Amino acid sequence: MKVLILGAGYGGLMTALQLQKELDYNEAEITIVNKHSYHYITTHLHAPAAGTLPTNRVKIELDDLIDREKINRIQQEVVEISLENKSVKLKDGQILVYDVLVIALGSDIETFGIKGLKEHAFVIRSVNSVRLIREHIEYMFAKYKAEPDHSEYLTFIVGGAGFTGIEFVGELADRVPELCKEFDVNPEVVRIINIEAAPTVLPGFEPNLVEHAMEVLKGKGVEIRTNTPIKEVTAEGVTLANGEQIKSGTVVWTGGVRGNKIIDNLGIETIRSRAKVDPYLRAPGYKDIFIIGDSSIVFDENVKPYPPTAQIAVQEGEYVAKQIVSLIRNGEMKLKPFKFQYRGTVASLGRREAIGTVGRWKIKGMTASLMKQLIDNRYLYSIGGLPLVFKKGKFLG
Amino acid sequence: MKVLILGAGYGGLMTALQLQKELDYNEAEITIVNKHSYHYITTHLHAPAAGTLPTNRVKIELDDLIDREKINRIQQEVVEISLENKSVKLKDGQILVYDVLVIALGSDIETFGIKGLKEHAFVIRSVNSVRLIREHIEYMFAKYKAEPDHSEYLTFIVGGAGFTGIEFVGELADRVPELCKEFDVNPEVVRIINIEAAPTVLPGFEPNLVEHAMEVLKGKGVEIRTNTPIKEVTAEGVTLANGEQIKSGTVVWTGGVRGNKIIDNLGIETIRSRAKVDPYLRAPGYKDIFIIGDSSIVFDENVKPYPPTAQIAVQEGEYVAKQIVSLIRNGEMKLKPFKFQYRGTVASLGRREAIGTVGRWKIKGMTASLMKQLIDNRYLYSIGGLPLVFKKGKFLG
Structure with a gap:
């Protein structure tokens, strides 16, 4: 049986590694297609973006994780998927066929139609x-x-105060003193402005945790402006909905996530390019096509969509792999519909500061920071064992 | 007696340090004005430009060199000099007066009227x-x-193949493999193109040394194009006189040196903003105003101007200081007209390669590279003694 996995992000990689673990050699012909030779820890990207962590600490070569005797790896970009023909076209023209397909192509940036964002924002x-x-x-x-007349070069605007936006400004605020020292710059010239259209930062967190986060970030010199939609991004900075212009040499957009546009061409229903899958995470009407991670959208019992997180993608990958093993061995799936197990969330606010919810506990400060690292290291352990934790893990500095 | 020194480059700093050495406390009231708090080793700037040497290795804080009990230091920019009124205006509005003035304001970039160069070239x-x-x-x-479609981002154009241009491309060629490794870039994509209007690189060096230099640089992957004037620099790259366009994300101009434009307003004869001084390095017609380094132009016995080097500036500074000591102590100068002692030149071609002329010897390779370092370290020793050699010196790596 040919199993084809598209994407080696959290969902795709977890599917592959779980299959590698459960299947014997030659039980299936497994192929994973990924644009890069490496998996990256998306939830940590805010740190190398700010320069507080070397880039190689968030990259893990796929060949260090997968057993090439069990899994075939192709480094290519997926350009088209035909569910009808059971085929996948790659950028180099290659056509792949499959019996079972796992689509885990991750996300794209949601611009909400803001003018100039694609061109001028990072x-x-x-x-x-x-x-x-x-x-x-x-x-x-x-x-x-x-x-030195251009102080706007040192105004850093971060659009969006969700998880990524907040974690990035926390990290950047930690990095600024180092940069000021390196470049002999007066720290008072530097501005970090976090702009959010919604009335609050970090939607989904308890109000008192949000307040703590705001205090920590303001204490680090971050200006936070909520209820402030951005109208346009230009080469000179941003224009707000109220007409105000803020000059800036750097606009980083963290405002939203949508699915890969390939999902829109599958011929199934989508919401922001994310497929509405059946309770078994399958493309509706197909028995052997799974769509996971940011490529699909899953709803809770109140018909509210789960936020697109690494946590849910990993669980989906594990679930799908088990179903595939059952398909291979029994010709049918054995598991009940997918159910997300919420294990808590911790948002980092830079060095030694974080807020989070773990079980019934609300945590903050050093405790939360330690918990964050525990969660991060647990993920590394789950994909690469202790050696990977030592190589790429974070330890309180 | 008020002695005012403008500029703390090679000429100005050497004047100040020599005065500090020879004069006792309170023999004169000495002030040095400089834009930065530090002196920098201009002849090494090509290395931090390429990234092969940290910036702080070419910076020396003036307060580490001068004795503030003997020399008053002002960190300001000079905006105007009135020889008539014996006064100097600084950017903050301050007016300084003097009995003896040393103008050592260094150089500016000569663009030779090339369009777009000021705007688009580094x-x-x-x-x-x-x-x-x-x-x-x-x-x-x-x-x-x-x-990755934009390979021109990795085309680096260096305009000018004189001393600075050649030393910079040598250094950059050494840096490229490191950068390729750091950024996972195929080195074949990177181009370094050195463009020179004159028929040869490194004018003034023996043809066989020039040939050696060309071979070394070509061996490192540098493309050298002589007889190739640049017509225009744009945001996209350069247009050559023959109409050819080369796309590039980075144009570094090293093509020429002229004096500071302030020199043009002194009311004395200048050539490319460099003052034609009398044989005692004085502004013609003034007994107490010295103009040295790149601010003036000095001719050899064949009425050919000496090239604007650190070597001549240092000798001029030492000479002028001695004349000033004599003016202070005897009311008149004792020395004969200034005579430049040519001590040889070595041009670095990157790691462990250089060419040079020392006395009657033509040297190249490792020998020249070692000699270069000796010369560099000798300068450091002359201004700051052994501690400075250890702190900022170069030692063959």
Whole structure:
């Protein structure tokens, strides 16, 4: 049986690793297709974006995780999927066929139609996109030193105060003193402005935790502006909905997530390019096509969509792998519909500060920061064992 | 007696340090004005520009060199000098008066009227300007990784193949493999193109040394194009005089040196904003105004101007200081007209390669590279003694 997995993000990688663990050699012909030779820890990307963590710490070579005797790996971009023909077209023209397909192509940036955003804003999306942010930030410090009349070079605007936005500004605020020292810049010239259209930051967190987060970030010098939609991004900065213009050399957009546009062409119902899957995470009407991670959208018992997180993608990957093993061995799936187990969330606010919900507990400060690292390291352990934890893990610095 | 020194480059700093050495406390009231709090080793700037040396290795805080009990230091920019009124105006509005003036305001970039050069080219001129180049180069690597269709991001054009141009491409060629490794870039994508209008590189060096230099640089992958004037620099790259366009994300101009424009307003004869001084390095017609370094132009016995080097500036500074001591103690100068002692030149071609002329010897390779370091360290020793050699010196790596 040919099992084809598209994408090696949280969902795709977990599917592959679980299959690798449960299946014997030659029980199935498994192929994973991924654009890069590596998996990256998306939930950490805010740190190399700010420059507080080296890029290689969030990259894990796939060949260090997968057993090439069990899983075939193709480094290519997926350009088209035909559910009808059971085929997948890659960028190099190659056509792949499958018996079972797992679509885990991740997310794209949601611009909400904001003008100029695609052209002028940076995004926290991939290893390459965050390396660009880090280098751009340093470049702005160098540019300011060469043209000291342009204080706007050191105004950093972050659009969106969800998880990624908040974690990034926390990290950037920690990085600024180092950069000021390196480039001999007066820290008072530097501004970090976090702009959010919604009335509050970090939607989904308890109000008192949100308040704590705001205090911590303000204490680090971050300006937070809620209820402030951005109308346009230009080469000079942003224009707000109220007409106000803020000059800035760097706009980083963290405002939203949508699915990969390939999902829109599958011929099934989608919401923001994310497929509405059946309770078994399958494309409706297909018995052997699974769509997971940010490529699909799953609803809770109150018909509210779960937020697109690594946590749910990992659980979906594990679930789908088990179903596939059963399909291979029994010709049918054995498991009940997918059920998400919420294990808590911790948002980092930079060095030694975080807020979170773990079980019934609300945590903050050092405790939350430690918990965050525990969660991060647990993920590394689950995909690569202790060696990977030592190689890529975070330990309180 | 009030002695005012404008500029703390090679000429100005050497004047100040020599006065500090020879004069007792309270023999004169000495003031040095400099834009930055530090002196920088201009002859090394190509290395931090390429990123092969940290910026702080070419910066020396003036307060580590001068004795503030003997020399008053003002960190300001000079905006106007009135020889008539014996006064100097600073950017903050302050007016300084003097009995003896030493003008050592260094150089500016000569664009030879090339269109777009001021706007679009980087220059190797100051600590801030080379830090900008280094950051820009890294930024281009990051940008290429984010937009791999744009190979021109990794085309680096260096205009001018004189001393600075050649030393910079040598250094950059050494840096490229490291950058390729750091950013996962195929080295074959990177181009370094050195463009020179004259028929040869490194004018003034023996033809066989020039040939050796060309071979070394070509061996490192540098493309060298002589007899190739640049017509225009744009945001997209350069247009050559023959109409050919080369796309590039980075143009570094090293093509020429002229004096500070303030020199043009002194009311004395200048050539490219460099004052034609009398044989005692004085402004013609003035007994107490010395103009040295790149601010003036000095001719050899064949009425050919000496090239604007650190070597001549240092000797001029020492000479002028001795004349000033004599003016203070005897009311008149004792020395004969200034005579430049040519002590040889070595041009670095990157790691462990250089060419040079020392006395009657033509040297190249490791020998020249060692000699270069000896010369560099000797300068450090002359201004700051052994501690400075250990702190900022170069030792063959």
